[in-house]
Amino acid sequence: xxxxxxxxxxxxxxxxxxxxxxxxxxxxxxxxxxxxxxxxxxxxxxxxxxxxxxxxxxxxxxxxxxxxxxxxxxxxxxxxxxxxxxxxxxxxxxxxxxxxxxxxxxxxxxxxxxxxxxxxxxxxxxxxxxxxxxxxxxxxxxxxxxxxxxxxxxxxxxxxxxxxxxxxxxxxxxxxxxxxxxxxxxxxxxxxxxxxxxxxxxxxxxxxxxxxxxxxxxxxxxxxxxxxxxxxxxxxxxxxxxxxxxxxxxxxxxxxxxxxxxxxxxxxxxxxxxxxxxxxxxxxxxxxxxxxxxxxxxxxxxxxxxxxxxxxxxxxxxxxxxxxxxxxxxxxxxxxxxxxxxxxxxxxxxxxxxxxxxxxxxxxxxxxxxxxxxxxxxxxxxxxxxxxx
Amino acid sequence: xxxxxxxxxxxxxxxxxxxxxxxxxxxxxxxxxxxxxxxxxxxxxxxxxxxxxxxxxxxxxxxxxxxxxxxxxxxxxxxxxxxxxxxxxxxxxxxxxxxxxxxxxxxxxxxxxxxxxxxxxxxxxxxxxxxxxxxxxxxxxxxxxxxxxxxxxxxxxxxxxxxxxxxxxxxxxxxxxxxxxxxxxxxxxxxxxxxxxxxxxxxxxxxxxxxxxxxxxxxxxxxxxxxxxxxxxxxxxxxxxxxxxxxxxxxxxxxxxxxxxxxxxxxxxxxxxxxxxxxxxxxxxxxxxxxxxxxxxxxxxxxxxxxxxxxxxxxxxxxxxxxxxxxxxxxxxxxxx
Numbered sequence: 001x002x003x004x005x006x007x008x009x010x011x012x013x014x015x016x017x018x019x020x021x022x023x024x025x026x027x028x029x030x031x032x033x034x035x036x037x038x039x040x041x042x043x044x045x046x047x048x049x050x051x052x053x054x055x056x057x058x059x060x061x062x063x064x065x066x067x068x069x070x071x072x073x074x075x076x077x078x079x080x081x082x083x084x085x086x087x088x089x090x091x092x093x094x095x096x097x098x099x100x101x102x103x104x105x106x107x108x109x110x111x112x113x114x115x116x117x118x119x120x121x122x123x124x125x126x127x128x129x130x131x132x133x134x135x136x137x138x139x140x141x142x143x144x145x146x147x148x149x150x151x152x153x154x155x156x157x158x159x160x161x162x163x164x165x166x167x168x169x170x171x172x173x174x175x176x177x178x179x180x181x182x183x184x185x186x187x188x189x190x191x192x193x194x195x196x197x198x199x200x201x202x203x204x205x206x207x208x209x210x211x212x213x214x215x216x217x218x219x220x221x222x223x224x225x226x227x228x229x230x231x232x233x234x235x236x237x238x239x240x241x242x243x244x245x246x247x248x249x250x251x252x253x254x255x256x257x258x259x260x261x262x263x264x265x266x267x268x269x270x271x272x273x274x275x276x277x278x279x280x281x282x283x284x285x286x287x288x289x290x291x292x293x294x295x296x297x298x299x300x301x302x303x304x305x306x307x308x309x310x311x312x313x314x315x316x317x318x319x320x321x322x323x324x325x326x327x328x329x330x331x332x333x334x335x336x337x338x339x340x341x342x343x344x345x346x347x348x349x350x351x352x353x354x355x356x357x358x359x360x361x362x363x364x365x366x367x368x369x370x371x372x373x374x375x376x377x378x379x380x381x382x383x384x385x386x387x388x389x
Numbered sequence: 390x391x392x393x394x395x396x397x398x399x400x401x402x403x404x405x406x407x408x409x410x411x412x413x414x415x416x417x418x419x420x421x422x423x424x425x426x427x428x429x430x431x432x433x434x435x436x437x438x439x440x441x442x443x444x445x446x447x448x449x450x451x452x453x454x455x456x457x458x459x460x461x462x463x464x465x466x467x468x469x470x471x472x473x474x475x476x477x478x479x480x481x482x483x484x485x486x487x488x489x490x491x492x493x494x495x496x497x498x499x500x501x502x503x504x505x506x507x508x509x510x511x512x513x514x515x516x517x518x519x520x521x522x523x524x525x526x527x528x529x530x531x532x533x534x535x536x537x538x539x540x541x542x543x544x545x546x547x548x549x550x551x552x553x554x555x556x557x558x559x560x561x562x563x564x565x566x567x568x569x570x571x572x573x574x575x576x577x578x579x580x581x582x583x584x585x586x587x588x589x590x591x592x593x594x595x596x597x598x599x600x601x602x603x604x605x606x607x608x609x610x611x612x613x614x615x616x617x618x619x620x621x622x623x624x625x626x627x628x629x630x631x632x633x634x635x636x637x638x639x640x641x642x643x644x645x646x647x648x649x650x651x652x653x654x655x656x657x658x659x660x661x662x663x664x665x666x667x668x669x670x671x672x673x674x675x676x677x678x679x680x681x682x683x684x685x686x687x688x689x690x691x692x693x694x695x696x697x698x699x700x701x702x703x704x705x706x707x708x709x710x711x712x713x714x715x716x717x718x719x720x721x722x723x724x725x726x
Contacts, residue, residue, distance in 0.1 A: 072630055074626065074629060074630065077635075102632045102633075102634060103632065104632070105629070105630060105631065105632035106630060106631040106632035107632060110630070111630045113623060113626070113627060113630075115623065118622065118623040118624065119623040119624055119626070119627045120624055120627065121624040121627070121628070121642055121645075121646075122624070122646075122720070122721070122722055123645050123646060123719070123720060123721060124645075129627075132631065132633070133631040133632075136631055136632045136633055137632060168721045168722070170721070170722050184627075184631075
């Protein structure tokens with residue numbers, strides 16, 4: 001996975017890749033409940049540039065979907081308490097009124113949801129739903145919108161789009177539904193596209209097709225993309241930057257190639273350890289992360305990950321329990337941020353973690369930076385995910 | 390869909406046959422002497438015997454049922470006994486198909502009795518239905534949109550209070566205050582719609598409200614629950630993510646999905662009411678099917694009871710078929726067959 005920007009212009013957009021389209025600063029999303037405040041997202045910051053893809057990784061309940069719903073302004077009118085800034089092309093969406101936000105939603109920033117069977121309305125045809133999405137923002141006749149819907153269905157690879165446009169979601173296969181969902185997301189040429197686990201409900205071959213499609217479309221439209229996933233294969237294949245979330249906070253953030261080869265946070269190590277490797281030794285162990293995701297109502301003190309961390313003993317005193325580590329650059333790269341007290345995570349990773357999960361990669365990664373992309377272990381393409389179920 | 394409908398109609402007819410048999414046997418299971426009520430209080434033993442014979446109550450139940458079934462299919466002539474017909478030709482009555490028999494209590498054909506009362510019950514049921522559907526659905530949606538807030542609690546609380554009151558209490562309350570004490574509306578009475586729509590409406594409004602209040606309470610709660618459930622569906626989030634306004638999200642995407650269960654429930658409730666609202670008709674002294682059925686049972690009027698049972702059953706069966714067909718129209722995923 002090279003990190004060079006995929007700058008293929010279609011001429012429709014004047015902006016080039018490079019300027020930040022989305023800047024999230026210290027975003028907090030708190031839900032007051034009768035049991036206390038649930039801190040679903042607690043101080044999250046990241047940046048996505050045009051034409052670039054950010055992968056947000058984490059387990060269920062880590063706040064990845066909630067933070068994206070906040071960008072869509074979907075918490076308007078709910079009891080959620082939001083603070084911080086979400087700058088979309090310079091506009092802070094948190095300060096917008098519901099009406100102003102509605103004008104952005106679906107036009108400038110669109111979302112592709114997981115499980116398209118439940119995310120598409122069962123009582124309306126696929127075409128009607130795409131046409132509706134188009135006509136909310138464009139003042140066009142129904143026939144024009146219909147042509148646009150057919151054109152997009154064709155673009156995302158639905159066969160016979162002029163006929164399938166009148167089908168209901170239940171008449172589509174899972175992969176086709178996700179394609180239709182993507183067509184709906186792209187119908188207004190959004191500059192920002194958020195894909196919330198776009199391939200979770202699909203089988204592996206279809207997953208690969210959908211990811212390819214997303215990549216092609218991103219190049220074509222030069223949009224910024226956020227992919228929310230717990231699949232590191234997707235991250236490796238698709239993203240330029242990676243943000244690892246744990247318990248509502250970012251715990252590691254940097255270039256994808258950096259993070260997958262030189263992770264500096266034990267939780268990220270855990271994620272990498274639990275990915276099976278197709279080309280690897282079949283007797284090698286898959287090492288799950290022990291314990292359960294933290295409670296967001298009563299998160300652990302200090303580092304949220306400390307109750308599950310195998311390397312706590314390497315931190316002097318009980319720093320992990322008492323003090324929350326800051327998200328700061330690690331030793332290798334000023335843009336590679338990690339939230340961990342470990343003084344020399346690189347050494348521990350190379351000497352203790354890597355030999356355990358991918359012995360054949362130790363030399364390759366430990367050696368000085370080579371030309372070309374290093375073989376990211378365990379992430380040899382999505383089509384092979386789950387090859388050793 | 391056509392084949393499906395035909396199949397449902399045939400099953401429905403079979404069900405009606407079974408129901409008529411059950412009604413006949415249940416009637417006699419209560420060891421009654423229906424001829425006593427037909428004969429009157431000063432009936433001699435000889436008269437009683439003649440009455441019994443002339444009404445056909447002396448024959449085995451299955452023979453009686455057979456004659457009834459024949460009447461429905463091809464018509465009948467009363468009395469059944471040819472000797473009695475010969476003895477008193479002036480009393481012979483023809484009853485063309487579909488003949489539901491001859492009411493012993495009213496001395497009139499059951500079919501014409503029911504036909505007379507049916508417009509009253511239909512008017513009442515449909516007026517109440519419109520009121521409770523409009524009120525129930527509107528208040529239910531309102532409660533859902535204000536979930537947890539004062540308005541929601543007020544609506545849900547009041548609907549519970551209304552639900553707790555018996556129908557006759559609400560009816561008498563309205564009658565006493567609105568009509569008698571305050572004189573806002575004249576005493577309710579039935580006027581055919583075709584005769585005078587204004588009188589029809591004013592005469593119908595209090596009984597319709599009475600009936601609607603009880604049903605509305607349930608529909609408020611059901612609608613509120615369905616709306617809340619639907620609003621948490623993923624496709625509603627998708628609709629909002631498209632940038633649709635709240636009115637479209639609720640009015641189009643949410644209500645469309647809520648329609649299915651509401652059609653099912655309301656169709657069956659309406660069907661039940663079309664067969665007569667017994668208590669409401671009594672309270673307001675409306676001569677509908679409800680009141681007719683009470684009289685029929687009090688007088689052990691077997692033909693009338695069977696006629697009303699079959700009427701109500703037919704309405705419910707037809708309503709069921711219509712609801713199922715509508716279901717396929719509303720929900721594209723439903724395929725009948």
